[in-house]
Amino acid sequence: xxxxxxxxxxxxxxQEDNLHRYIGPDEVxxxxxxxxxxxxxxxxxxxxxxxxxxxxxxxxxxxxxxTVDDGGVNSGKS
Numbered sequence: 424x425x426x427x428x429x430x431x432x433x434x435x436x437x438q439e440d441n442l443h444r445y446i447g448p449d450e451v452x453x454x455x456x457x458x459x460x461x462x463x464x465x466x467x468x469x470x471x472x473x474x475x476x477x478x479x480x481x482x483x484x485x486x487x488x489x490t491v492d493d494g495g496v497n498s499g500k501s
Contacts, residue, residue, distance in 0.1 A: 424456045427472040428464065436468050 428446065430436050435445040438452075439459040446452050451472050454460050463469040 425453050426456050426460065427451050427453050427474065428460065428469045429472055431468055431470055434468050436463050 429451050430446050430448045432448050435447050438444045464471060
């Protein structure tokens with residue numbers, strides 16, 4: 424299962440699979456619903472973006488949607 428997220432304003436969150444790439448506040452990213460990303464949401468560093476808002480942002484050209492495939496790692500239910 425995946426979720427769409429973006430970073431809180433003024434925050435950059437390292438991606439789970441590549442700590443040298445960041446999720447910023449201006450981009451909507453589709454990520455695995457893993458413990459790592461759920462902890463970032465709980466801490467307030469990542470914001471879950473509803474599907475309708477993600478589509479609107481992508482259509483306006485303000486953000487590109489990036490898909491992160493973790494290869495099934497941490498795909499258990501939390």
